Amino acid sequence: MPARHQITPNYRMDDLGLSAKERNAARYRLEDGLEAWGQRWELLGHTVRCQHCHAMQRASKAPLPFSHADGCANTGEFAQHPWRDLAQLLEQLPKVGG
Numbered sequence: 635m636p637a638r639h640q641i642t643p644n645y646r647m648d649d650l651g652l653s654a655k656e657r658n659a660a661r662y663r664l665e666d667g668l669e670a671w672g673q674r675w676e677l678l679g680h681t682v683r684c685q686h687c688h689a690m691q692r693a694s695k696a697p698l699p700f701s702h703a704d705g706c707a708n709t710g711e712f713a714q715h716p717w718r719d720l721a722q723l724l725e726q727l728p729k730v731g732g
């Protein structure tokens with residue numbers, strides 16, 4: 635098992651003493667990322683749906699590669715793990731009270 639970069643559980647970008655400019659850049663990264671995610675995917679209850687082929691995946695199947703319909707244009711490296719991608723985006727949310 636390769637060594638992984640360790641991040642303490644309550645690590646947040648606001649704790650790093652980022653400048654207002656850096657926080658602004660981080661906010662745009664989050665919002666741009668969510669915008670891009672929403673162009674590919676849609677959340678429907680406990681499932682995520684491909685905006686292109688309308689194939690769906692339950693949250694409990696998140697570790698599996700997304701199974702698109704034949705001919706779907708939403709494929710490739712960035713269209714295999716929508717739940718993981720969403721989770722990574724949400725990790726960037728500013729902390730409550732921050």
Ligand SMILES: [Zn+2]
Nearest residue numbers: 684687702706
């Ligand atoms: Zn698809």
